[in-house]
Amino acid sequence: MLKKTIPHIYALGDQAITIEWSSTISEEVNNQVMHSFQFLGLNPIEGITDMIPAYSSLTLIYNPGIIRKQAMGGSPFEWLKKKLATLTVAPSLNAKESTPQIVPVCYDLSLAPDLIEATQLTGCTIEEIIALHTSKIYKVYMLGFLPGFAYMASVNQRIQMPRKSNPRKMVKAGSVGIAGEQTGIYPIDAPGGWQLIGQTPMKIFDITKEDPCLFKPGYFVQFKAITLEQFHQFNTV
Structure with a gap:
């Protein structure tokens, strides 16, 4: 069972947002990164144009205009931040066996x-x-x-x-x-x-x-x- 860590979510300019779980190389942390990456791939948020997974973070590139419409004119970043915070309670995906x-x-x-x-x-x-x-x-x-x-x-x-x-x-x-x-x-x-x-x-x-x-x-x-x-x-x- 994947132990969830509450991530830090912050803006990366005005068209990107980063979810950061840690600052170290850890397979457990990276599993959380990949879980969120896969979860968002299966449950896409309209307006997100690209996702970049790293060791301990996931950066999302987004179209501010599209996100602003969903935020009813509010801050695209704040709307996305609130939306992405739910990833910490999202159901875990079944791990796939991977042959090296x-x-x-x-x-x-x-x-x-x-x-x-x-x-x-x-x-x-x-x-x-x-x-x-x-x-x-x-x-x-x-x-x-x-x-x-x-x-x-x-x-x-x-x-x-x-x-x-x-x-x-x-x-x-x-x-x-x-x-x-x-x-x-x-x-x-x-x-x-x-x-x-x-x-x-x-x-x-x-x-x-x-x-x-x-x-x-x-x-x-x-x-x-x-x-x-x-x-x-x-x-x-």
Whole structure:
């Protein structure tokens, strides 16, 4: 049974409202975020144009004109705030079983520029880092930073590492990194400061597809180690 926490609801400009349950990374809190996200998806409020779930908050983008009509000319924010407060007593949705998405990762040093440094930061061997990184099933808490970039948590405490003090000007798409208790995959070539410990041959973001993002908030992911040969053969016929 999901234990409800009373959230803080506040304005984010004049066309958005945020419901915040906490300021920490917590699966229990994120379950409440996803519950509200799913509940509003099934019970939409007219005038809400987009919903953005994060680790511990849900931001709603809305059309002030449409909301003002429902508020009978009153404040769109105050009307929405009162409406959204009922989410704390909304009936819980039945949790769906989710099979983790298996993501192949090559941890060869040629594709893992920070793996040696990671052994120094953590005190673990390369083999231990790989074993610990692939042993857990990670939850996708949110998308952000880059199109399709999935923030996943939480990595084993033994391999938690800080971001690089000097971010790289370019990180190759598919690079798998760790930052604190988070792990993630760069969906496109972009600057970045996460500790890079491997690379996946899978395409994480594909603009040619109707749904370009491989992951969505609430998904589960598990990494599987592959060899360098398997990495290069992945997309060959």
